[in-house]
Amino acid sequence: MIKYFMISLIGIIVFMNGYCIKKGNIGLLHLHNRIMILNEDKDSYCRMIGRGLMIMGLGALISSLLSACLNNENYLFILLASSAIGVTMYYTKKDRYSDF
Numbered sequence: 001m002i003k004y005f006m007i008s009l010i011g012i013i014v015f016m017n018g019y020c021i022k023k024g025n026i027g028l029l030h031l032h033n034r035i036m037i038l039n040e041d042k043d044s045y046c047r048m049i050g051r052g053l054m055i056m057g058l059g060a061l062i063s064s065l066l067s068a069c070l071n072n073e074n075y076l077f078i079l080l081a082s083s084a085i086g087v088t089m090y091y092t093k094k095d096r097y098s099d100f
Helices: 002-022 031-036 039-070 073-096
Strands: none
Touching: 002 039, 039 073
């Protein structure tokens, strides 16, 4: 039961981090990523990275809640799928908006 709580907590933290980045707080990103992005692309970059993180956090939260409530670990595929979607969104947008 404690592992589901920890996954939920991590999901909430990742979701909130993604929400803050989506709203334009680029300071939460690694310095290397902030330097690589052109100034005119920062808003669009933040929106896409924030969405990817929000999908990852929401997937972690949903999968842990379903697994805990239904006492079945078959719902962890939601965590894997949302993580794959979020990471794919991150890397496609990172390459697209890269200054180098």
